[in-house]
Amino acid sequence: MRQFNHSEKCLKPEYILVAVVTLFSLSVSETMADDYFSPDSIEIRGNVSRDIDLSQFSHTGGQAPGIYRVAIYLNGTYVTEREVTFSRQAGKLAPELTPEDLLLWGVAHNATAEFMQADVHQKITDPGLLLPESHFAFDFPQSRLNISVPQQYVLRNPQGYIPEQEWDDGVNMAFLNYSYSGATTRRDGAAGVDNSAYLNLRSGVNLGAWRLRHYGAYTHSDEGNQWDNINTYLQRDVKSLKSQFVVGEGQTQSEIFDSFAFRGAQLYSDDNMLPESLRGFAPIVRGIAHSNAQVTIRQNGSTIWQSYVPPGPFAISDLYPTSSSGELEIVILESDGTQRRSVQPFSAVPVMQREGRFKYSVAAGNYRSSDTTGREPTFFQGTGIYGLPWTATVYGGSIISDRYFAAAVGLGKSLGDIGSVSLDGTFSRTQFADENDTGGAFRFQYSKDIATSGTTFTVLGYRYSTSGYHDFSEANGDGYSNWSKGHQDKEERRAYEAWRGKYTKRSRTQANINQSLGDYGSLYLSVYEQQYWGGDRDRNVNAGFNTSHNDINYSLSYGYAQTSHFSSSDQTVSLSVQIPLSRFLPGSWLSASATSNKRGDTTLMTGLSGTALADNNLSWSVMQGYNSQNANTTGSAAADYKSRTGEYQAGYNYSRQNQQFTYGAQGGVVLHPYGLTLTQPLGETMALVKAQDAAEVKVLNNSGLYTNRHGYAVVPYVTPYHRTHLTLDTTDLGQNVDLLGDTRTIVPTNGALALADFPTASGQKVMFTLQGANVPFGATASVQNDNRTTEGIVDDQKRVWLTGVPDKGSLQVRWQGGRCTAPYQITASSSSVLNVTAACH
Known part of the structure; x- marks a missing residue:
C-alpha cells in the first residue's frame, strides 16, 4: 500500500482556494441572508503571506463589473434579452437600468408619484427608491436578471403580449427566391424527347418598414412558353392600427366577399400583430397519383405550385397562395400522359371576433382581370367585423363600381358546446350590356371541435345563390378564371367561356371533418359540391383512415373528382403500408401500396426510402411498381439534398412506354x-x-x-x-x-x-504568464480587440486565460489599490492554445 508523503503536492491549498472562490462566485441567494466569504479564512500553506485580492468575490454576486448579455424577467415572465451594464453597488453587481426600460417592459407610467416624476433616462440601480418593495436580482450562472415589482404597479397585458418597441423592421436588404422543376421524357415510338419546366420567382426589397415584392412564374413546354406576372406590390405595417397597408397588385380580403385580384391600395387589419392569446389559413391539397406524376396547382389562372410526386396518396402543405380563400385547380399529369383535373376550395372558419375587437378592410382601385378580354372597372370595397357582447359578432360590407353594386350583412354566434355558426346574406345588382341582373346569395357556416370524441368540424358550409346573383369576378367576365387562362386550345377556351356565360352558381356545400380514434388512428373527410343553374355540378370528395401498430403505419384513402364543363370524373382507392427499418438501416422505411381507379386499373408499388447524413438533410427513395393496364412495369429513384445554399432534387422514372428524368432546385439569394x-x-x-x-x-x-x-x-x-x-x-x-x-x-x-x-x-486563445509587478491572485486582466474587451481572472501563479486576443497589444491588469500594463506580441504558431510570457509594469 502506498504511504502518504507529506512532501508531495497531492492537493494544493491553492486549488482548494480556487474551488471555494468559484463556488461562492457562482451562487446567488434571493431569499436567505447575503452570503459572505472572507479570504482570511483560507489557510495558506506554511503560514506564508500570499498576495491575494479577492475583494470582488467577497459577496454573492461579486463578479467583475462590466457588460453582460442577460435574459430579463419581470415578475417571473420573460420580457427580453439584451446587454446590460452592471456596476458594483454595496459589494454586489447591480444593473444600470432606466425608468424608460421599466416602462417598456410593462411597468405602468403612473405607478407612483416618484416614478412619474423621474427622468426616463435616469440610471437606477435600486428600483425600490421609485417603486416601493421592488428589487433587482442577478442570477449570474443563468445569465438572468430578475426584476420584482409589486403587481399593482404593472400593466395587465394579455398573455403573449410583446411591446411594439421590440418589433424589429429588420435590416435593409434585397432578395430573390426561386423554385425550379423540370422533366425530360422519352417516349417509345416517338421521335425526340418532351421537355417541360416551371420556374417560380419571388423577389423583393426592404427599406425600413417598407417591403417591395414581385411574384412571377415561367412555364416551358414543347407547345410553347408562358410568363405570368402574378403580382407586384409595396407593403408596410401600420403599428398603431395593427394593420397592413398595400399599394400595387394584390388580393382583397375574403372574410365577407369572395377575394379578387386588383390594382390599387388596401388597408386591412392584421391579426398576427395581436398577442397570440387574442388571435382568433393555406389549405392542404390532397390527392392520389397513379404513377410518378406532375402535380400543378393554379389559383386565379396562375400556377402557384408545380412538382413531382410518387405513386399513391399525396398531401401538399407548402403552398404560397395569393389570397386567404378561393378555389384551387389541381392538375395531375401521370407519366403516361393521362391528365386529371379537380377543384378544391378553401376558406377560414366563421368570422367570430372577441368582444370589442373591430376588424376591417378598405380597398380601392381597378379590378384585375385574369383575361386580357375582361373588364377592369374602378371599384371601392369596405368591410367591417365587430365583436359584440354575448359571444356574438356582426359583420358587413359593400362593393361599389360603375356597373356593379353589392352589400352584405351577417351575424356570427357562439353556441357554447354546440359550436359556432354564422349566417349572412349578400345582395348584388349587375349591369350587363343587354340586361340587368339582381339577386342574392345566402351562406351558412358551422365550426366545432368536440374534444371528448376527438372530432373537428373545420368548416361546414352551405351557400345558395339566386339565378340573378353574380360575384364581382363574374360581373367582370372572369367567371372561373382557372380554366380559362393558360390553355393553349382556343376552341376549348371559347367553349368554356360560353358555358360559363350560360351557367351561374346556384349552391355550394363544403365540409371538412377530422375524427381522432385515439390509439386506433384517425379519419378525415373533405366534401365539396358546386351546383350551377342549368343542372351541372362540380364535386370533390376525399376521405381517409390512418393508423399505426408496432411502429408500422397504415393508410387507406379514397378520392372522387367530377368537373362539370369537361364532363370528366375520376374515382381512386389506395391502401399503403410503411414499415421502419431502423434496426437494419437507420433512418429508412419499407413501403408498399395498391391503388385502383374506377376503370379497374390497379397499380402495385413497393419501395425503400430514408434519410442520410449527420443532419438528415439527404432524403432518398427507390420504388418498383406494376400496373395491370397492359401489364406495365414501372420504377423510380429519387434524391433530395438540403444544404445551406438551397435544396436540390433529381429523379429517374421508367415504364414500358417511356423514360423520364426529373430535376429541381429551390433556394434564394439575399443581399444585406x-x-x-x-x-x-x-x-x-x-x-x-x-x-x-x-x-x-x-x-x-x-x-x-x-x-x-x-x-x-x-x-x-x-x-x-x-x-x-x-x-x-x-x-x-x-x-x-x-x-x-x-x-x-x-x-x-x-x-x-x-x-x-x-x-x-476573433483572435488567439492565449495562456498569459505575468512577470515583473507583484500581481495578486484575483486581479482582473483585460485586452482590447477592435471595440470589444475580453477579461479574465489572474490565478495564484500569475497566469490568466484569454480568448479573442489580437496578435499584438497590451494587457491591462487591475486590482484593489494597483494596476499595471503588460505589452506582448504573439509569434506564429500552429498550436490552438498559445503560452505567452509578458512583463507587467
Whole structure:
C-alpha cells in the first residue's frame, strides 16, 4: 500500500482556494441572508503571506463589473434579452437600468408619484427608491436578471403580449427566391424527347418598414412558353392600427366577399400583430397519383405550385397562395400522359371576433382581370367585423363600381358546446350590356371541435345563390378564371367561356371533418359540391383512415373528382403500408401500396426510402411498381439534398412506354448590409444570423443550415410579431474564434430580415504568464480587440486565460489599490492554445 508523503503536492491549498472562490462566485441567494466569504479564512500553506485580492468575490454576486448579455424577467415572465451594464453597488453587481426600460417592459407610467416624476433616462440601480418593495436580482450562472415589482404597479397585458418597441423592421436588404422543376421524357415510338419546366420567382426589397415584392412564374413546354406576372406590390405595417397597408397588385380580403385580384391600395387589419392569446389559413391539397406524376396547382389562372410526386396518396402543405380563400385547380399529369383535373376550395372558419375587437378592410382601385378580354372597372370595397357582447359578432360590407353594386350583412354566434355558426346574406345588382341582373346569395357556416370524441368540424358550409346573383369576378367576365387562362386550345377556351356565360352558381356545400380514434388512428373527410343553374355540378370528395401498430403505419384513402364543363370524373382507392427499418438501416422505411381507379386499373408499388447524413438533410427513395393496364412495369429513384445554399432534387422514372428524368432546385439569394448570402428556400419573414468569422456553425433546429465562411446564415422561415429564439451549436468552433453567447431572440415584423447578432471574439486563445509587478491572485486582466474587451481572472501563479486576443497589444491588469500594463506580441504558431510570457509594469 502506498504511504502518504507529506512532501508531495497531492492537493494544493491553492486549488482548494480556487474551488471555494468559484463556488461562492457562482451562487446567488434571493431569499436567505447575503452570503459572505472572507479570504482570511483560507489557510495558506506554511503560514506564508500570499498576495491575494479577492475583494470582488467577497459577496454573492461579486463578479467583475462590466457588460453582460442577460435574459430579463419581470415578475417571473420573460420580457427580453439584451446587454446590460452592471456596476458594483454595496459589494454586489447591480444593473444600470432606466425608468424608460421599466416602462417598456410593462411597468405602468403612473405607478407612483416618484416614478412619474423621474427622468426616463435616469440610471437606477435600486428600483425600490421609485417603486416601493421592488428589487433587482442577478442570477449570474443563468445569465438572468430578475426584476420584482409589486403587481399593482404593472400593466395587465394579455398573455403573449410583446411591446411594439421590440418589433424589429429588420435590416435593409434585397432578395430573390426561386423554385425550379423540370422533366425530360422519352417516349417509345416517338421521335425526340418532351421537355417541360416551371420556374417560380419571388423577389423583393426592404427599406425600413417598407417591403417591395414581385411574384412571377415561367412555364416551358414543347407547345410553347408562358410568363405570368402574378403580382407586384409595396407593403408596410401600420403599428398603431395593427394593420397592413398595400399599394400595387394584390388580393382583397375574403372574410365577407369572395377575394379578387386588383390594382390599387388596401388597408386591412392584421391579426398576427395581436398577442397570440387574442388571435382568433393555406389549405392542404390532397390527392392520389397513379404513377410518378406532375402535380400543378393554379389559383386565379396562375400556377402557384408545380412538382413531382410518387405513386399513391399525396398531401401538399407548402403552398404560397395569393389570397386567404378561393378555389384551387389541381392538375395531375401521370407519366403516361393521362391528365386529371379537380377543384378544391378553401376558406377560414366563421368570422367570430372577441368582444370589442373591430376588424376591417378598405380597398380601392381597378379590378384585375385574369383575361386580357375582361373588364377592369374602378371599384371601392369596405368591410367591417365587430365583436359584440354575448359571444356574438356582426359583420358587413359593400362593393361599389360603375356597373356593379353589392352589400352584405351577417351575424356570427357562439353556441357554447354546440359550436359556432354564422349566417349572412349578400345582395348584388349587375349591369350587363343587354340586361340587368339582381339577386342574392345566402351562406351558412358551422365550426366545432368536440374534444371528448376527438372530432373537428373545420368548416361546414352551405351557400345558395339566386339565378340573378353574380360575384364581382363574374360581373367582370372572369367567371372561373382557372380554366380559362393558360390553355393553349382556343376552341376549348371559347367553349368554356360560353358555358360559363350560360351557367351561374346556384349552391355550394363544403365540409371538412377530422375524427381522432385515439390509439386506433384517425379519419378525415373533405366534401365539396358546386351546383350551377342549368343542372351541372362540380364535386370533390376525399376521405381517409390512418393508423399505426408496432411502429408500422397504415393508410387507406379514397378520392372522387367530377368537373362539370369537361364532363370528366375520376374515382381512386389506395391502401399503403410503411414499415421502419431502423434496426437494419437507420433512418429508412419499407413501403408498399395498391391503388385502383374506377376503370379497374390497379397499380402495385413497393419501395425503400430514408434519410442520410449527420443532419438528415439527404432524403432518398427507390420504388418498383406494376400496373395491370397492359401489364406495365414501372420504377423510380429519387434524391433530395438540403444544404445551406438551397435544396436540390433529381429523379429517374421508367415504364414500358417511356423514360423520364426529373430535376429541381429551390433556394434564394439575399443581399444585406454585410454581404451576399445564398440560402435555402425563403419564406416571407426571415432572420439573418451574424456570427462574424465563425464559419460552418450549425443553426440548431434547422436542417442543413450552417453559417458560411464569413459567419452569416439566413434562417428562411420565422414567425412575424412573435419571439423567436435562435441558437447556434458551439461544439465545433474554429480555433481562433469564440462565440460570446449562443442564443439570440428576435421579434420581426412581417416581411422583415431581422438581425440576430451573435458577438464573436476573433483572435488567439492565449495562456498569459505575468512577470515583473507583484500581481495578486484575483486581479482582473483585460485586452482590447477592435471595440470589444475580453477579461479574465489572474490565478495564484500569475497566469490568466484569454480568448479573442489580437496578435499584438497590451494587457491591462487591475486590482484593489494597483494596476499595471503588460505589452506582448504573439509569434506564429500552429498550436490552438498559445503560452505567452509578458512583463507587467
